[in-house]
Amino acid sequence: MSSSAEAPLRVALLGCGVVGASVARLLVENRDDLTARIGRPLDIVGIAIRRLGRDRSDVPVDPALFTTDADELVTRADIVIEVIGGIEPTRDLILRAMEHGASVVSANKALLAEDGPTLYAAAHEAGVDLYYEAAVAGAIPILRPIRESLAGDRITKVMGIVNGTTNFVLDKMDSTGAGFAETVEVAQSLGYAEADPTADVEGFDAAAKAAILASLAFHTRVSSSQVHREGIAEVTAADIAAAAEMGSVVKLLAICERVNSPAGEAVSVRVHPAMIPRTHPLGGVRDAFNAVFVESEAAGQLMFYGRGAGGDPTASAILGDLVAVARHRVEGGRGAGESAYADLPVLPMGAALTRYHISLDVADRPGVLAAVASAFAERGVSIETVRQQVVPRERDGRAESGANLVVVTHRAPEAALADTVDALGTIDTVREVVSVMRVEGD
Ligand code: HSE
Numbered sequence: 001m002s003s004s005a006e007a008p009l010r011v012a013l014l015g016c017g018v019v020g021a022s023v024a025r026l027l028v029e030n031r032d033d034l035t036a037r038i039g040r041p042l043d044i045v046g047i048a049i050r051r052l053g054r055d056r057s058d059v060p061v062d063p064a065l066f067t068t069d070a071d072e073l074v075t076r077a078d079i080v081i082e083v084i085g086g087i088e089p090t091r092d093l094i095l096r097a098m099e100h101g102a103s104v105v106s107a108n109k110a111l112l113a114e115d116g117p118t119l120y121a122a123a124h125e126a127g128v129d130l131y132y133e134a135a136v137a138g139a140i141p142i143l144r145p146i147r148e149s150l151a152g153d154r155i156t157k158v159m160g161i162v163n164g165t166t167n168f169v170l171d172k173m174d175s176t177g178a179g180f181a182e183t184v185e186v187a188q189s190l191g192y193a194e195a196d197p198t199a200d201v202e203g204f205d206a207a208a209k210a211a212i213l214a215s216l217a218f219h220t221r222v223s224s225s226q227v228h229r230e231g232i233a234e235v236t237a238a239d240i241a242a243a244a245e246m247g248s249v250v251k252l253l254a255i256c257e258r259v260n261s262p263a264g265e266a267v268s269v270r271v272h273p274a275m276i277p278r279t280h281p282l283g284g285v286r287d288a289f290n291a292v293f294v295e296s297e298a299a300g301q302l303m304f305y306g307r308g309a310g311g312d313p314t315a316s317a318i319l320g321d322l323v324a325v326a327r328h329r330v331e332g333g334r335g336a337g338e339s340a341y342a343d344l345p346v347l348p349m350g351a352a353l354t355r356y357h358i359s360l361d362v363a364d365r366p367g368v369l370a371a372v373a374s375a376f377a378e379r380g381v382s383i384e385t386v387r388q389q390v391v392p393r394e395r396d397g398r399a400e401s402g403a404n405l406v407v408v409t410h411r412a413p414e415a416a417l418a419d420t421v422d423a424l425g426t427i428d429t430v431r432e433v434v435s436v437m438r439v440e441g442d
Helices: 018-029 031-038 071-075 090-099 109-127 143-151 164-176 182-189 206-219 237-245 309-331 368-377 412-425
Strands: 007-015 043-047 077-084 103-106 155-161 248-259 264-277 289-296 300-307 351-365 384-397 397-410 430-439
Touching: 007 071, 007 300, 007 309, 018 031, 018 309, 031 043, 031 103, 031 309, 043 071, 043 077, 043 206, 043 248, 071 090, 071 103, 071 248, 077 090, 077 309, 090 103, 090 109, 090 430, 103 109, 103 309, 109 206, 143 206, 155 206, 164 182, 164 237, 164 289, 206 264, 237 264, 237 351, 237 430, 248 351, 351 368, 351 412, 368 384, 368 412, 368 430
Parallel strands: 007 043, 007 077, 077 103, 264 430
Antiparallel strands: 155 248, 155 289, 248 264, 289 300, 351 397, 351 430, 384 397
């Protein structure tokens, strides 16, 4: 650590992609304001990159600061900003930085969600800070509000749109009526989706963020492997149309919920597509924006909205963390460490309480509705609404009367709902289970 009260704090930057370049530029451009806010200047002492030789003229720093020796760089910094991503060698670099007395600001959701406790333990051991606001929902201040502003309250639910790529795709499917595959291609051509969109589309990115949100909200360790994850690749134009008929939209939701299970209090953490009313605060989140809806006992409902990705928006969150940890260096003290005292069990998906919207193509004959209703009743699933519309059609060249039957359930254990859908598929008068989608936001 620097010794003199006026000496600059030494900042090392690990990674100089889109986000790292924004961080470096804003550090330079806002230097005077940051110095005034912190009480000491911040000096970039090095920027670790994988290869030298690339044109870095967009980063307004002395080119001599670029280095490929990240191992060495982290040993001569007061604060290390990590925007490399990935698990290794990043974890080793962060641990090494902490061992050498540096506080760490990271945007690494995958690492925090996989092995946050190791990083927290190392930070505690070294007496340094670990901040990672940018790891979830980019520019949106959400981790600090949960970790600090709501620390005196009791959070019951956190439900977020935390992946911009999938929100862009689902929003476009909703506005154009197009299918999933062609909409992903559009998103790729516009730069909203990666060439390999797997991490976003399959929900891995959102699941890591859900694990982080749940850990903080419920004072319980939750890793990404404990998050039930379903992506949006199976969402069809029919699902989107079915939602629209209900006045709803389909969103990929990260849901972290405190629940009373038969065995006591527990948490449910899951990522999956779900219908949500257009009038719900999350229902109006368009394009690639992110939003997180929080419910707590005393505060009630809170909504956080903004840009979840991009260089400058993500850098904003990183610089906020940087100022916080730098102030601790100047004034003493540390930010909150890990809080996992509640240690609540994480429920398996089958025990989660959800609601289903089920659209069926059925024969229009006496007893069909009764057979369908029985499938629900036998599994203890209570029906909230039923809507039937007769649809004349042709089958094997003959006119035939069929019906579209839409059932929306009350909340029930996921396992009972899934079992009900399986049973519906075996009823001979049910010609097709057209769409099954969970429902959120009553
Ligand atoms: N790929 C993410 C998204 C941004 O589409 O929102 C980084 O977490």
